[in-house]
Amino acid sequence: MTGNATLIRLLALIHKEFLALLKDPRSRLVLIVPPVIQLLVFGYAATFDLKDIPYALYSEDRGAAARDLVAAFDGAPAFRRVATLHAEGEIAPLVDRRDVLMVVHIGPRFSADLQSRGSAPVQVIVDGRNSNTALIALNYVRAIVEQYDRDWIASHGLQAPPARLETRAWFNPNLESRWFFIPGILGMLTLVVTMLVTALTVAREREQGTFDQLLVTPLRPGEILLGKALPGFLIGMIQGTVILLIATLWFKVPLLGSLPALYAGLALFLLSGVGAGLLISSLAVTQQQGLLGAFLFMVPAVILSGFATPIANMPPLVQNITLIDPLRYFLVILRKVFLEGAGFDVLTSQLWPMAVIGGVALLLSGWLFRHRLY
Amino acid sequence: MDDAPILEAVGLAKAFTAGGRRTQALDGVSFAIRPGVVTGLIGPDGAGKTTLMRLAAGLLVPDAGSIRALGLDSTRESLAVQAALGYMPQRFGLYEDLSVQENLDLYADLQGVPHAARAERYGELMHMTGLAAFTRRLAGRLSGGMKQKLGLACTLVRAPRLLLLDEPTVGVDPISRRELWAILDRLVKNEGMSVLLSTAYLDEAERCQAVILLNAGRILEQGAPATISARMAGRTWAVSVAGERSRDLQVGLAGQPGVVDALAQGDHVRLVTQAVSDPAQLARLPGLQEARIQAVAPRFEDGFVDLLRTHIGAAGSLRDGDILVDGLPRDADAGEAPVIEVDGLRRRFGDFWAVDGVSFEVRRGEIFGLLGANGAGKSTTFRMLCGLLPASAGTLRVAGLDLRHAASTARGRIGYMSQKFSLYGNLSVGQNLDFFASAYGLAAHARAERRGWALTEFDLADYAGQLAADLSLGHKQRLAMACALMHQPEILFLDEPTSGVDPLARREFWRRINGLARAGVTILVTTHFMEEAEYCDRVAIMAAGRVLAIDEPAALKAAARSPGSPEPSMEDAFIRLAKSAETQEEAA
């Protein structure tokens, strides 16, 4: 009898939460459209791969060797020659103006030196304003030059170096940074939507005065908590699934690992996200405070999660702070499942911290529901 | 004296479109306001008072018609108008995170008061409003009455010739209201200021020299308040029957043919008839054969209710009170054991005791009122009773339990209706009813039954599919009450259930409450409408966290009787109690 009544109450609450969220077609759109647009825009924007390196050529040498080297640059898909220079003085303005990312300078004696002395210098000037871009571009240049060297050595019967590097990249053979970022965006966007749904629900009810009304009904705080948590959780699940589909079908990110493990991670991540959202919600008096609270939580959560900058590069103190960031664990799970083909066995160490964070946050917010009422 | 109108409207119309629905806020309003008097703009919420004020201040552009203030066109010469008049919006327009002094400085800067003149002006204003001791306090920390006075002071930093006040007395205690009126009277008399003041309190209308009655965007009547009440001469009576409670008598009389209004007032019922009548005719009304019938002087409210009834048509939809309570539990042993017991209840916020030793008991089937100004501690007491707030000290029992610690099912025995008519605005009327029924664990069958009951009983059937947010305030109030009654509670908690609704909706509401009480439901209600205390069996008057008196309304009024006021109102009784408590405190 009482069990039955509990169920009725709980179902009514969940039903009401969904009605409130999804009744209005506009708010339904708000839950689906912006995340998809953000996924598409950020999915294309967030990459460290250089697709288009504008460069200028300043070649003072008309020899065959120089022509071959120029051809190697022109043939590289990532390089686009936007200028051909004829004087040293032309370099600086071009780089300063950011018209080119780099200038390849081949001296007048390049071909001759190469023939006679077996070696000749080539100068590459890179714009270091964005150090990361510069570094990647230099790597590309080095790869072209190494290939050129190998060909030269082979065609001239020279002595090859005694050892050579054979590089293989596991899990992401072409080193596509999009494969790295898109699973990250999945984590980030599901966090945003669950936080927005949950961080504002209690605050909204407080603002409208309906929260008191709920508390005087026989609904227990635990039931209210569950009723508030479930919609955020389900919406996060649905949105996570939609993004997952776009990531694999549209962006063609390989999904090699265990889907159940991924969903277990998503579920625990949503649990901690919902917990954090409800915690903010139970502290906030108005929706505006809820929104700001969510914002003040999400910005550090994303920056410290290893989304764009690896946690391993952070100082030890900051690394310790990241331990309470649920997104940190979920990003590891996402990337491991997507690209490394991981299953439950590897991921336990990432799963339990999220369960702990979620559990603590939910308990705390349940306690606050009853004790912070004014 | 120059008698050219200081504010004049001709055929003023204004409509708003929100969410695809067009609301005609003002519809062909014309009037002329004399200078040098206080004019009252009287009407219920949604009558168009605020729109009219904003049009006068040049903040809105009318759809049709024109409005001229101080001889200037408010719409076309809005800057000049704004520079010349003073306007205090509904929430007083104060910056809550600025101190009293900082607010004054800001408005002095904005009004261009020269620095040399400020000290003197501030002195006058602080003396007038009694805020001198609080200049460093943040405006957000002031009581409602003090905020109102600060708002007024800010409006008056440079004395305007025309002062517009939009509902300055909402949420303000009776003493502050009296003080405001004293200030206004002085401004009009000494500085020759003209004042237009909007209010939903009908007793304030009698203090105005002229009134404009507004309802649903149209003017019902304008003129001196005395002429409006004078029209009711010979139609107002006090009736009482020995041995019958005035509340029961009122239920019998309300809605009878020929009766415009019946109000329980202490030991008698105030009756307003449709036509001029005499005691002999009245005695023919049911239940009045044995009655003591006395003619009384008409009041402004009588005239207003009469006007509303003739314009809107009688709110005849309400059936006899007993239908309402059908199906409510009627316990045979309606013993005299108290249902609500409060003893030595205290509650502290920081270092401030919001409730400081409150004790009372409420018997079964009683209507018990908690009366007091904002900040008196009645809401805090109320929230502790409902289990929404833990008590710092003392004991409280509702149906023998402390709701804060009792099992959740115990909360199923109470009904709760809050000040803001807390409903889910984006759910429909039917969905709100369903939700609250389910939240109390009603199964599908019982739910459907109660839903049907609520829709017919509260006349909401036509609105079942409409969003709660789109309802008028009166309908919201009905729906909130229906939601609180879905599970047939034994005890009903009502927190300021009538604020903002028009007098007719208030009467309808109290008739329902009476019906519930007669069926044995215990009702605890808070209100700051002093006259509503008359409808209660007993009231506790609260101030500064303490109970000043608990008694039947008639007895409280009797205690306030003095040679100066032979027929004191509830408000007089309240003010006398509050003042004597203050002097005691000072003596101690």
Place this chain on the structure above:
Amino acid sequence: MSAPVNDHARGGSLMRLRGLVRKEFLQIVRDPSSIAIAFVMPIFLLVLFGYGVSLDADHVPVALVAEAPSADTADFLASLEGSHYFAPVHAFTLAAAEEALREGRVRAIVRLRANFAEQLRRPDGAPIQLIVNGVDANTARLTQGYVEGAWGNWLARHAASLGQELVTPVQLEQRVWFNSELRSRNFLVPGLVAIIMTLIGTLLTALVMAREWERGTLEALLVTPVSMTEVLLGKIIAYFLLGTGGMLLTVGMAVGLFEVPLRGSFWLLWACASLFLLAALGMGLAISAVARNQFVAGQVAIIGTFLPAFLLSGFIFDIDSMPAVVQGITHVIVARYFVSIVQTLFLAGNVWSVVLPNAAALLLMAAIFLGITWRKSRKRLE
């Protein structure tokens, strides 16, 4: 009838403006949410980007597998062990190293096969196997570059020890301008000026202006002799000063604490920051003029300005590498123009050919947004 007092004289206007600006500052320091956005968040971001996050990998854990340890393998591995780029871990078998890679304990494996010493002396040389974890492509690429560097050094040393000369036909001389050490902090911290000024200029301003609508205080302001222009100017002046404060703080911390060079003119930076701030304020005011509700204004400001300033402005991700459509979108992101200016002024100097066109774009954006605000904020309530 007397004519209304005409106090729209200069003096009155100044007095009103001063009153409004003072009011704004009092409100900022008394409102916790303003403090959170205007002070806590910027300092948090600065410290994090200055000390916390970095794209430069250091001490990358690498598993070293020498299947048949010998003097040659030790010689090669020493070149990795000595570098601060690596935190080498020795593994005895490839399987153990692969296990470590899979579990994420190491980011890469360097494997020297059992016949390394022997093959070294053959004409076609010995293969050195490098396996990197490619999930984080950027770190993988950096690691690869570091290993290549170590390899090149070793080759030269090896040749020298044998008295030979190493044959490298093309000798790459790389010259990185503006940021020769390639410190990522040098480009991230200046970019923060744009982020922080977006926080203060747009998010905070949108919230406080919407709050005035919401709380009804604007209604009380509007019926005083103050004009809408003065109300807006009061906000702009106050938040302009606050935003300038944020800029000075960022520049001060960047130069003083994080040792980012400021090669261009500080005054030019100031001028451009002011233009950007005007545009940001314009956006904030335009948002609140349309939304008039703190909650909606906050959401729009975060999604419409803060996130794009982070992701689409060139602050972290290179705009040239985005697809044409996304590049098109970045043109409406105000922060994009300013990020380009700050990165140039800090690291490259006064490059007028970068500063002028971007500053012109900022000016145009500021004019557009302030214009929208202007049109939307009549001295009326509708």
